[in-house]
Amino acid sequence: MTLDWTRLVRGAALLAWAGFFDWLWLSGRAGDYVGPKTAWVVPFGGIVLTITALLYLRGTRAHEPARGPSARELVGLLALLAPLLLVAAAPSSSLGALAVERKRSSGDQRAAINRLDRTADLTLYDIAVANSSTEYAAERDVRDGVKVTIDGLVSKESDGESFEFSRFLASCCAADAMPYSIRVEPSPDAPPLELSEWLEVTGTLQSTDAGFVVVAEEIRAIERPSNPYGV
Amino acid sequence: MTAATARHPVLGTALRPLLGDDRPGLALAVSAIGIAVVLSPHWWAEAWSLSGVSVDYLGLYASAWAPFGLLALLAGWRGLMSPWMTAAALPIVTAVTLRALEATSGVALGLADAAPPVVLTVIVLILWGIDVHIRLGSGSLPDAWRDRRAGRATEAPVTVPLLLSLGLLVALVLVGGRLGGVDSVAEFETFTVIFASIAVEALPFVLLGALMSGLIEVFVSDRAFERVARLPLRLQVPGLALCGMAMPVCECGSVPVARRLILRGVHPGAGVAFMLAAPILNPVVLFSTWVAYSGQDALLMVGARAGLGLALATATGLLIARMGAGRLLTRSGGHAHHHHHGEGRVRRVMDHLSADFFFMGKFVIAGAALAAAMQTLVPADVFTGVLTTPLVGAALLMAFAFLLSLCSEADAFVAISFVQFPIGAQLAFLVFGPVLDIKLALLYAATFGWAFVARLAVITIPIVLGGSMLVQAVAG
Numbered sequence: 001m002t003l004d005w006t007r008l009v010r011g012a013a014l015l016a017w018a019g020f021f022d023w024l025w026l027s028g029r030a031g032d033y034v035g036p037k038t039a040w041v042v043p044f045g046g047i048v049l050t051i052t053a054l055l056y057l058r059g060t061r062a063h064e065p066a067r068g069p070s071a072r073e074l075v076g077l078l079a080l081l082a083p084l085l086l087v088a089a090a091p092s093s094s095l096g097a098l099a100v101e102r103k104r105s106s107g108d109q110r111a112a113i114n115r116l117d118r119t120a121d122l123t124l125y126d127i128a129v130a131n132s133s134t135e136y137a138a139e140r141d142v143r144d145g146v147k148v149t150i151d152g153l154v155s156k157e158s159d160g161e162s163f164e165f166s167r168f169l170a171s172c173c174a175a176d177a178m179p180y181s182i183r184v185e186p187s188p189d190a191p192p193l194e195l196s197e198w199l200e201v202t203g204t205l206q207s208t209d210a211g212f213v214v215v216a217e218e219i220r221a222i223e224r225p226s227n228p229y230g231v
Numbered sequence: 232m233t234a235a236t237a238r239h240p241v242l243g244t245a246l247r248p249l250l251g252d253d254r255p256g257l258a259l260a261v262s263a264i265g266i267a268v269v270l271s272p273h274w275w276a277e278a279w280s281l282s283g284v285s286v287d288y289l290g291l292y293a294s295a296w297a298p299f300g301l302l303a304l305l306a307g308w309r310g311l312m313s314p315w316m317t318a319a320a321l322p323i324v325t326a327v328t329l330r331a332l333e334a335t336s337g338v339a340l341g342l343a344d345a346a347p348p349v350v351l352t353v354i355v356l357i358l359w360g361i362d363v364h365i366r367l368g369s370g371s372l373p374d375a376w377r378d379r380r381a382g383r384a385t386e387a388p389v390t391v392p393l394l395l396s397l398g399l400l401v402a403l404v405l406v407g408g409r410l411g412g413v414d415s416v417a418e419f420e421t422f423t424v425i426f427a428s429i430a431v432e433a434l435p436f437v438l439l440g441a442l443m444s445g446l447i448e449v450f451v452s453d454r455a456f457e458r459v460a461r462l463p464l465r466l467q468v469p470g471l472a473l474c475g476m477a478m479p480v481c482e483c484g485s486v487p488v489a490r491r492l493i494l495r496g497v498h499p500g501a502g503v504a505f506m507l508a509a510p511i512l513n514p515v516v517l518f519s520t521w522v523a524y525s526g527q528d529a530l531l532m533v534g535a536r537a538g539l540g541l542a543l544a545t546a547t548g549l550l551i552a553r554m555g556a557g558r559l560l561t562r563s564g565g566h567a568h569h570h571h572h573g574e575g576r577v578r579r580v581m582d583h584l585s586a587d588f589f590f591m592g593k594f595v596i597a598g599a600a601l602a603a604a605m606q607t608l609v610p611a612d613v614f615t616g617v618l619t620t621p622l623v624g625a626a627l628l629m630a631f632a633f634l635l636s637l638c639s640e641a642d643a644f645v646a647i648s649f650v651q652f653p654i655g656a657q658l659a660f661l662v663f664g665p666v667l668d669i670k671l672a673l674l675y676a677a678t679f680g681w682a683f684v685a686r687l688a689v690i691t692i693p694i695v696l697g698g699s700m701l702v703q704a705v706a707g
Binding site (some may be wrong): 010013014017021024030032033034038041042044045048049052055056058059068069070071072074075076077078079080082083085086087088089090091092093094095096097098099101102103104105171172173174175176178196 | 364368387388389390393397400401404405407408409413414417418419420421422423424425426427428429430431432434435438439442519577578581582584585588589592593596597599600602603606607608609610611612635636637638640642644645648649
């Protein structure tokens with residue numbers, strides 16, 4: 001009996017991906033990469049890949065000497081693991097201010113939030129869409145004086161009066177995540193803000209020429225939520 | 232035996248095939264370039280120009296020059312590194328050193344951060360290992376390319392230098408990334424998240440498609456395929472296209488299934504029709520399109536997407552067949568099946584599954600990397616911020632769909648946000664994306680060859696443009 005090294009190396013690559021999916025699932029980090037509606041892909045991928053890897057590795061013992069992996073195959077397997085290596089090198093990566101800038105488009109963002117479950121409280125998405133749709137503003141009661149508590153990330157630093165506050169909404173994964181942005185007027189005693197920093201802002205809506213602005217009463221830094229691409 | 236191996240018997244034994252002549256000129260040139268690069272900030276960096284070259288900064292100069300010194304040693308002594316690899320390494324080392332020196336130019340001169348020289352030294356060692364690996368095989372990279380193009384290439388075994396290079400590369404990425412805090416670099420962060428997200432979303436479907444492909448291979452009898460293959464082409468092609476409705480996976484999963492169908496005797500044109508139709512006609516995609524467009528021409532959009540998708544798949548399959556699709560799968564895709572006679576069906580399914588998964592997976596990863604790079608570097612408004620005619624708008628959105636590489640089960644929510652584009656252009660986005668995008672282009676090229684990709688583009692682009700403009704004319 002000898003080991004089929006090619007099968008062993010391939011099985012190890014499968015196991016690495018299975019381990020990554022399982023880690024995303026069990027650690028609750030799946031939300032960093034996939035949207036809420038397709039989060040099922042992660043446990044599905046974890047279970048299927050784990051079973052596949054274990055079944056595949058069962059056949060590692062060979063009856064006769066088998067040729068080891070070629071150089072090309074080894075490099076190909078390493079390329080297959082490239083996303084895992086990059087995530088391991090930068091485990092706390094997330095879409096931030098640069099992604100808001102790159103993914104910003106002048107399109108209508110109403111349709112994507114129509115499929116969200118409605119909550120009684122207004123979200124950043126509601127305020128952003130209300131800025132371009134008076135009909136939506138009326139439907140969701142987005143008006144002057146309404147008190148809101150919203151979370152998001154700083155996507156543009158203050159211009160002296162207000163800073164841009166954004167949140168992504170994804171249907172499938174971070175690749176199709178669209179940014180929703182509003183302006184926030186910080187309170188005078190607000191701490192200095194950093195780009196891509198996650199905050200929770202409590203304040204009151206105020207209508208301006210440029211749309212609704214949140215006049216902040218309280219701003220506090222928070223950890224990035226487990227679902228940064230949806231509610 | 233060269234003079235080199237005579238003087239160094241142990242080293243010579245290990246590296247005998249590689250030892251050559253000294254190249255003092257090359258070593259001097261690399262050293263001189265290194266000195267020039269290290270001292271250059273005194274000319275172009277404002278903070279450095281205030282002070283001239285000084286022995287007080289010898290430590291800084293030495294640490295920054297160290298990678299050039301290693302490169303000069305390898306290139307010039309006993310021919311340890313080939314000239315072409317030295318030429319490839321030199322711009323990398325120069326660019327990174329300049330960037331690192333620029334980063335220090337805004338602060339008071341002191342000892343340079345040790346990271347760039349250490350990183351560059353590791354990079355030089357990685358390149359050297361790859362160089363040694365290639366020279367142990369084909370002799371040089373140009374020779375390897377010539378052999379491959381002439382069909383003389385054989386699969387090279389793994390060598391110790393290659394293993395060491397790959398190990399160093401992994402260590403550099405993991406350790407260097409963690410210590411260097413690359414997750415605070417916005418471009419790296421954005422690229423990594425989008426890259427990983429496309430891979431996480433796509434790979435389970437690739438696995439599902441590979442599993443279906445394996446099940447078809449092992450459990451479906453030859454007789455079933457013979458019956459399908461005997462059908463006339465004008466029935467086979469649309470029939471297989473309609474079968475795509477039963478395949479609830481995105482485009483990555485349909486490629487291995489189509490490949491398996493063709494290998495089992497289905498006409499290649501029919502296999503292609505199935506492959507193109509499945510990502511558009513499957514119920515999950517049509518449902519998500521309905522949800523995205525609800526309240527705004529949902530029925531029109533779903534019907535148009537399904538209709539144009541079916542027409543596109545059928546027409547493409549028939550045209551591909553007419554163009555001589557008989558040899559569509561001359562590229563075996565490097566599948567090495569590891570099953571033996573008498574082994575169980577489960578193992579055979581696993582073998583086929585893994586072969587398809589590994590073959591397809593790396594091209595999905597490559598496509599994901601390209602799509603992530605595009606999204607990181609190119610603002611979306613370059614495509615979506617331009618108000619144009621319906622035809623040009625459709626072409627723009629098709630180009631955008633190609634670059635974004637979105638899953639067909641979610642692209643409707645992106646398409647509907649393009650309100651400045653008419654309905655026909657949005658339809659073009661929804662039909663073209665699942666048929667041809669960056670990752671699919673790589674996958675098709677690996678499976679069917681680049682000629683197929685070119686033919687597919689030539690056929691599908693006019694059909695999608697024409698079909699979407701027809702819908703625009705009727706509904707607009």
